[in-house]
Amino acid sequence: MPTSEIRAQYQTVIGLEIHVQLLTNSKIFAQEGFSFGSLPNHHVSVITMAHPGALPSINRRCIDHAVKIGLATHCQINRNSFFARKNYFYPDLPKGYQMSQDTDPICTHGFIDIRTESGSQQKIRIGRIHLEEDAGKSLHDQDPHISMIDLNRAGVGLVEIVTEPDLRSAEDAATLLAEIRRLVRFLEISDGNMEEGSLRCDANISVMPVGSETLGTRVEVKNMNSFNHLTRAILYESERQIALIEAGGKVVQETRTWDVNTQKTSPMRQKETADDYRYFPEPDLLPLGLTEEYIEKIRSEIPRLPQELYLEYTESLQIAHNEAMTLTEQKNFADYFEAIRKLTPFEKEASNWLLGPVRAWLNDSGKEIGDFPISTEKLADLIRLVQEDKISNHAARDQVFPIMLVRPEESPLAIAGELNILLESKQDEVENAMIALMNQFPQETTRYRSGKKGLKGFFVGHIMRQFQGKASPREVNDVVERMLG
Numbered sequence: 001m002p003t004s005e006i007r008a009q010y011q012t013v014i015g016l017e018i019h020v021q022l023l024t025n026s027k028i029f030a031q032e033g034f035s036f037g038s039l040p041n042h043h044v045s046v047i048t049m050a051h052p053g054a055l056p057s058i059n060r061r062c063i064d065h066a067v068k069i070g071l072a073t074h075c076q077i078n079r080n081s082f083f084a085r086k087n088y089f090y091p092d093l094p095k096g097y098q099m100s101q102d103t104d105p106i107c108t109h110g111f112i113d114i115r116t117e118s119g120s121q122q123k124i125r126i127g128r129i130h131l132e133e134d135a136g137k138s139l140h141d142q143d144p145h146i147s148m149i150d151l152n153r154a155g156v157g158l159v160e161i162v163t164e165p166d167l168r169s170a171e172d173a174a175t176l177l178a179e180i181r182r183l184v185r186f187l188e189i190s191d192g193n194m195e196e197g198s199l200r201c202d203a204n205i206s207v208m209p210v211g212s213e214t215l216g217t218r219v220e221v222k223n224m225n226s227f228n229h230l231t232r233a234i235l236y237e238s239e240r241q242i243a244l245i246e247a248g249g250k251v252v253q254e255t256r257t258w259d260v261n262t263q264k265t266s267p268m269r270q271k272e273t274a275d276d277y278r279y280f281p282e283p284d285l286l287p288l289g290l291t292e293e294y295i296e297k298i299r300s301e302i303p304r305l306p307q308e309l310y311l312e313y314t315e316s317l318q319i320a321h322n323e324a325m326t327l328t329e330q331k332n333f334a335d336y337f338e339a340i341r342k343l344t345p346f347e348k349e350a351s352n353w354l355l356g357p358v359r360a361w362l363n364d365s366g367k368e369i370g371d372f373p374i375s376t377e378k379l380a381d382l383i384r385l386v387q388e389d390k391i392s393n394h395a396a397r398d399q400v401f402p403i404m405l406v407r408p409e410e411s412p413l414a415i416a417g418e419l420n421i422l423l424e425s426k427q428d429e430v431e432n433a434m435i436a437l438m439n440q441f442p443q444e445t446t447r448y449r450s451g452k453k454g455l456k457g458f459f460v461g462h463i464m465r466q467f468q469g470k471a472s473p474r475e476v477n478d479v480v481e482r483m484l485g
């Protein structure tokens with residue numbers, strides 16, 4: 001492996017081909033549905049089996065979804081596109097060809113902005129987005145002697161999103177993939193679930209000397225279904241290519257796979273040229289013609305997208321990058337936050353509640369925000385109680401919130417009353433306690449007055465302990481500050 005000085009002389013270049021499984025009730029050219037994990041070969045019709053004479057017809061939903069992702073990524077939506085046959089020996093696609101789009105895809109020339117944690121923002125161009133069908137699955141680990149085939153997935157609708165070679169690091173590539181996952185989830189065109197293969201990607205990777213304008217020869221690493229695999233494969237492959245070049249060799253254009261066990265890429269096949277597929281227009285399907293009206297209708301169905309929400313959260317609400325990313329990771333989570341924002345002026349506090357106790361509950365229970373028992377109204381009430389100093393933040397989190405989880409129809413005010421933790425104004429008592437305290441600690445008082453402002457906590461702590469949580473922290477703070485000052 002190359003040393004870090006050698007590595008620094010090379011620039012890695014990456015282009016991704018991302019497959020997104022479309023969320024639909026039926027397959028792209030056949031009526032049967034599909035769901036992950038169902039019994040093998042239970043979602044298979046004569047069309048999927050390629051019986052002679054069985055004819056495909058296109059699922060309109062798939063077209064809607066492709067146009068939606070195209071619009072959301074600033075693509076040109078082509079009014080005319082058509083399907084082509086991509087001929088190949090697919091053990092898990094009985095037709096012997098894949099119905100895909102070749103020369104005339106449905107969307108072209110778009111872009112996605114990515115923002116890495118380091119704050120840099122980059123425009124990644126999208127060359128094309130096309131529709132195609134998924135293949136079934138060959139199962140090599142069910143029997144020691146034979147491979148088995150499950151055709152449930154064969155014919156499920158996909159969009160393939162192809163980026164230009166604009167990515168410059170494994171981190172960029174992972175960020176782009178995450179961005180696409182957020183986007184397809186917001187658009188509700190896919191569940192974006194990588195473990196179940198709804199989102200997979202191929203990475204095209206090359207290296208070139210830093211400063212060069214000529215891209216190196218690329219290697220395509222196939223079918224990765226996790227961020228970890230993608231990142232590691234890119235790091236491994238760029239090092240392999242650098243070492244090869246440094247040793248006087250040449251990178252050959254080929255397709256490789258990522259081997260999870262060895263953590264290495266290994267050759268699969270030499271890159272087939274497009275001609276090998278003998279593409280020709282699909283005779284069993286009409287070309288797609290999209291009207292202006294149809295495209296506008298799809299545009300009107302696009303919700304506010306994560307990037308727009310992100311900007312609003314970071315700019316107007318002063319929410320940090322990572323937190324804004326978390327709030328906008330899942331649509332229903334962002335929807336909950338948006339709903340609660342309409343109910344409370346304390347938006348930053350609401351975000352703290354969502355990112356803290358609510359998310360902890362989601363993680364612990366393994367559930368989704370859709371299953372979260374507390375309504376936005378009740379949570380907004382709880383936030384208001386804290387902000388109006390009716391209960392302390394501590395008590396709200398540790399005492400009221402857990403009870404609300406099991407008795408969500410009750411008001412937080414009633415629960416706090418029952419727990420006897422409502423704070424009443426204790427101004428006089430706190431003032432008296434403070435006078436006593438200042439007499440007891442004259443040195444601390446003087447030191448505070450000569451600039452040791454940190455000593456405020458000393459007084460506040462004393463009084464809070466004295467009142468055993470029954471005084472409002474805000475009130476205590478106010479009194480202490482006023483009397484010391």
Ligand code: ADP
Pocket residue numbers: 013014015016017162163164165166204205206215216217218274
């Ligand atoms: P093909 O049609 O043979 O798959 P494309 O030109 O469509 O080839 O490119 C496929 C993918 O490879 C795209 O994501 C593109 O960005 C990427 N790519 C092309 N050239 C390079 C390169 N030199 N280095 C890295 N990625 C590349």
Ligand code: MG
Pocket residue numbers: 017
């Ligand atoms: Mg390719």
